[in-house]
Amino acid sequence: MPNGKPELIRTSAHFIFSERYRNHSYGSQHPLSIPRVSLTYDLIQAYAGFQSGEVLDSKMASDKELLWFHTPEYIAAMKNVEATGKVQADYREKHNVGNYENPYFPGFFSTPATATGGSIQAAESLLNGHVAFSPAGGMHHAMPDRANGFCFFNDPVLAITRLCHEGLKxxxxxxxxxxxxxxxxxxxxxxxVTTFSIHMGSDYAYPFKGGQLSDVGSLGNAINLPLPKGTADSEYNWAFEHVWEKILSCVEFDAVVxxxxxxxxxxDPLGKFSISTQQFLKIVQRIKNSVPKKNNxxxxxxxxxxxYHPLSLARCWLGVWGVLTNQVFPAPLPDEAKNLLQAVDWDMDEDEPWFDNLFISRLDQEYLSEVGESVIDSVESLIEHHPLFR
Ligand SMILES: [Zn+2]
Incomplete structure (x- = not known):
């Protein structure tokens, strides 16, 4: 304990990465045509936040793995688009690709298949005794035979499936x-599998259907908490905590994805909540502290x-890596990190009050607001009526 400070024990962790993410995907006109995973990686490097052996090179998902959720026709279509550099007309209709939402780009099959392989690898890291972060994953809207909401392959589904193969709940x-x-x-x-999604209500946000409080699934294994526009730190934390406590006491599980x-x-230019980086990280820390442990x-x-905001995204995922590994990164950004963020071609919100701080600190001001009646009503109704909580 030098200087009287307790030494944090580093949690054994893997960060799944590929250099291929430096070539931005999705063309130039898309909300995802910004540096995300590579910027996060570089920012963590600027904080000297990786130890040897922590970064794994992402493998590409095999056809066999993709078939755990996706149809053979869809996988073949994705490969055909990459090989020919063209989206056939019938694919647009059948698979919802080659449009503004899910546009063609070089590496059309390989890049999403690599992101997906990375999330399966992250599941395998868990099975081998590590926490894991697959920042290129999380493509939660993709369907078996269709791209959806910027998502081509549903890596969360495949990572969860990998864990289920080992008998985990x-x-x-x-x-x-x-x-x-x-x-x-x-x-x-x-x-x-139990799913818990906390999100902008479908009355005002994509996917514009589903995700309602009353959507519990035929088995009752889906928990949905839609929240109003403008939900801020204090409300979000209140709502999350109430439902999380209930989940911990009522839902049996071996692992969390x-x-x-x-x-x-x-x-964020597409989101309508007012959550600060530190509130986001508080939730991640809360989850990390309360999930089951194996060999600690x-x-x-x-x-x-x-x-969709590269600077706030990279600062936030830097913090996620800190939470996962038990590293405390100082709030003031080191010079190398400032330079890195300043080099990003981004000025969409340069007149906003938070903009300058993006280059000064990895944290934000807090966004406080009283917990509104509608949030209280939603949470109470969920806790009272959901079949899992009875
Ligand atoms: Zn989203």
Missing amino acids: VLYVDIDAHHGDGVEFAFRENPA LQAGTDILKP VPQLVVLGGGG
């Missing part, structure tokens, strides 16, 4: 701003997800 937690519809759909008939999309953060390692896989 899995709790999927989705804190992305959008409802985790594809994952809920995948496990609607699988009692070994967390989808950690950052579009709930205040500066939390049984936790964290995936990426949405997040």
Whole structure:
């Protein structure tokens, strides 16, 4: 204990990465045509936040693995688009690809298949005694035969499936701003998996259907908590804590797969919540502290997800890596980190009050608000009526 400070014991952890993410995907006009995973990786490097052996090179998912959820026709179509550089007309209709939402880009099959392989690898890291972070994953909207909401392959489904193959009961937690519809759909008939999604209501946000309080699934293994526009730190924390306590006392699970999309953060251009980085990290820490442990390692896989503001996303996922490994990164950004963020071609919100701070600190000001009646009503109704909580 030098200087009287307790030494934190580093949690054994893996960060799944591929250099291929440096070539931005999705073309140039898409909300995802921004640096995300590579910027996160570089920011962690700027904090000297990796130890040797912690970064794993992502493998590509095999056809066999993709077939755990996706149809052979869809996989063949994705490969055909990459090989020919063209999206056939009938694919647009059948598979919802080659449009603005899910556009063609070089590496059309290989890049999503690598992100997916990385999330399966993260599940295997858990099985081998590590917590794991697959920031390129979290593509929770993809369906068996269709791309959906910028998502081509549903890596959360495949990572969970990998854990289920070992007989684990899995709790999927989705804190992305959008409802985790594809994952809920995948496990609607699988009692070994419970899904919990906390998101912007479908009355005002994508996917514009499902994800309601009353959507509990035919087995009752889906928990949905939609929250109103503008939900801020204090309300979000209140709502999460109440439901989380209930989940811990009523749901049996061996491992958690967390989808950690950052579009709930205040500066996000697509999200409509006002959550600070430190509130986000408080939730991740809370989950890490309360999941089952094996040989003292939390049984936790964290995936990426949405997040359309590169600077706030990278700062946040830096913090996620800190939580997972037990490292405390100083709030003031080191010079190398400042330079890195300043080099990103991004000025969409330069007139906003938070902008300057993005280059000064990895944390934000807090966004406080009283817990509104509608949030209290939603949480109380969920706790009172959900079949899992009876
Ligand atoms: Zn999202």
